[in-house]
Amino acid sequence: MNVQIITDSASDLPEDLVKKHQIKIMPLMVIIGEEEYYDREEIQAKELYKQLREGTMAKTSQIPPARIKETFMKYAEKGQPFIYIALSSGISGTYQSAAIIKNEVQEEFPNVQMEVIDSKAASLGYGLMAIHAAELAENGKSFEQISESLHSDYLTHMEHIFTVDDLEFLQRGGRVSKASAFFGGMLKIKPVLHVDDGKLIPIEKIRGKNKVTKRMVEIMQERGVNLQSQLIGITHGDDLESAKKLKSAIQETYGSERFVIHEVGATIGSHSGPGTLALFFLNK
Numbered sequence: 659m660n661v662q663i664i665t666d667s668a669s670d671l672p673e674d675l676v677k678k679h680q681i682k683i684m685p686l687m688v689i690i691g692e693e694e695y696y697d698r699e700e701i702q703a704k705e706l707y708k709q710l711r712e713g714t715m716a717k718t719s720q721i722p723p724a725r726i727k728e729t730f731m732k733y734a735e736k737g738q739p740f741i742y743i744a745l746s747s748g749i750s751g752t753y754q755s756a757a758i759i760k761n762e763v764q765e766e767f768p769n770v771q772m773e774v775i776d777s778k779a780a781s782l783g784y785g786l787m788a789i790h791a792a793e794l795a796e797n798g799k800s801f802e803q804i805s806e807s808l809h810s811d812y813l814t815h816m817e818h819i820f821t822v823d824d825l826e827f828l829q830r831g832g833r834v835s836k837a838s839a840f841f842g843g844m845l846k847i848k849p850v851l852h853v854d855d856g857k858l859i860p861i862e863k864i865r866g867k868n869k870v871t872k873r874m875v876e877i878m879q880e881r882g883v884n885l886q887s888q889l890i891g892i893t894h895g896d897d898l899e900s901a902k903k904l905k906s907a908i909q910e911t912y913g914s915e916r917f918v919i920h921e922v923g924a925t926i927g928s929h930s931g932p933g934t935l936a937l938f939f940l941n942k
Contacts, residue, residue, distance in 0.1 A: 661771075661795040661804055662733050662740040666721060666752060667697035668925040669745070669785035670893050672918065679792035684729055686745070686752065686925045689717040697924045706924040707896040707932045716928035720752040723759060730756075730763045730772065739771035739801045743787050743808070745925075747776045748855070771801040775808060778855055779816050781926050782891030782918060782938045787812045789889070789918070817941040818853040819861075819877050821870045823895065823933020850874065871900070874937050875907045881941040885912040888940050893922045895934035904935060 664682040665671070676683055685696040690709060695701035697718075706716060733740045742760070744753040753776045760774045777784035787808055794804045848870045850861045861877075864870045878885060890908065894901040901919050908914050921927075922934050 659736075659738050660798070661791075661801050662738050663788055663792040663795055664729060664733075664740055664742040665784065665788040666745055667923055668750070668780060669743070669788055670781045670920050670923045670926065671785040671788065672920045675789060675918065679789060679796065681788050681792050682729065684721050684725060684742075686721055686750065687719040688924045688928055689719060690714060694719075695924075701924050703921045703923050703927055704896065706927055710927075710932060716924075718750075718925050718928050720750050720755060723755050726752075726756050727759045727763065730759060734763050734767040734770045734772065737767075737770055741773045741775060741791060741801070741804060741808070743775050743777050743784050743791065745784065746778050746780055746853070748778070749780055773801075773805055775805075775813070777816075778813060778853070779818065780853060781818075781893050781922060781936055782920065783816050783818045783853060785920075786889060786891050786918065786938055787816065812940070815883075815940045815942075817881055817939050818936065819850065819874050819938075820852070820930075820934060820936035821848045821850055821874070822930050823848075823867075823897070823935075850877075867900070871904055871907060871935070874904065874935075875911055878908065878912070878937070878939060882912075882939050883942045885914055885939065887916070888914075889916045889918065890914055891936075891938035892917060892919045893926075893934070893936045893938075894919075895922045895927055895930060895932045897933050897935065900933075900935050904937065 667683055667685045685699050688695045688697050688701050744756055747753040756774045760772055791804050847863045847865050849863050852859055852861055864873055892901045905917055
C-alpha cells in the first residue's frame, strides 16, 4: 500500500495537482469578523482579497484537532502509512497539535507507520515538499525512503524569497513596526524577506516593484542550485501578472522550465495581503 501524503491548506497547492497526486488537504481556519471559515472549503482566496481591499481584518487559527484526528484515523484504520507535512511551527500551532494526536493514534494502531513533519516552511515552500513526497509514493518508494528524502533534500534546502505590496499587513501581524509600515508605504519601499528555520526574516528594502522582482531573480543565483532542472514555485496575492513576469525573468535568466504558479491562499493571504509575490526553490 502506497504512503498517503497529507498536508494543509496553507501549502497553497493548485487543485489540479492535489487531485493528480491524491494529496489530502486539511483546512486551517480563517476568521473574518465573527465568522469562521474552513480555508479552501468555505472561503477562497479571491473572496478574502476582496474583503481585505475593502478594509476588513482577517485572522487565522489552526486546524481543529478533531479534524486532524478524523483524518489520521481514516488512514490508520485501513493500515495505510501516512506522512503529514505541516505548516511551520513558527507560524502555527497546528504541527504541535498534530504531533500529539499522531501519538494518540499510534497507541491505538502501533503497527501503522505514520509521521508528522514540521516543514519549517509556508505556502508552496512546503507545497513543493508534498508534491515531491507524493511523486515518490506513486513510484512505490517506501515510508522510510520518502521520509529520508524529505529530511535530507527539502527540509534543510527550501528557500523562500518574497515581497509584499503593503507593509500594513505585516505590521498588523507584528512583523514590522507601525512607523516602518507607514514610511515604507509613503516611500514605495518594498521589503524582501525570506523564511529561516520557520521564521520570517527581512533581507533588505528596495524602492520600486520592478527592482524587487529583479532582485529576487538575482538572489536565486546567489542561493539556488540546479535552477534549470528543479521544480520552482511562485505564489501571488491576486496578482497573476507579476507572477508571470517573475516566471519569464527566471526562464530567460536560468532556462528553468518546471514551475508551479498559484494564488496565495486565504490562510497565508490573511497575513501577507494582496500583491504578495513569493518564490520557492531549493538552495545550496
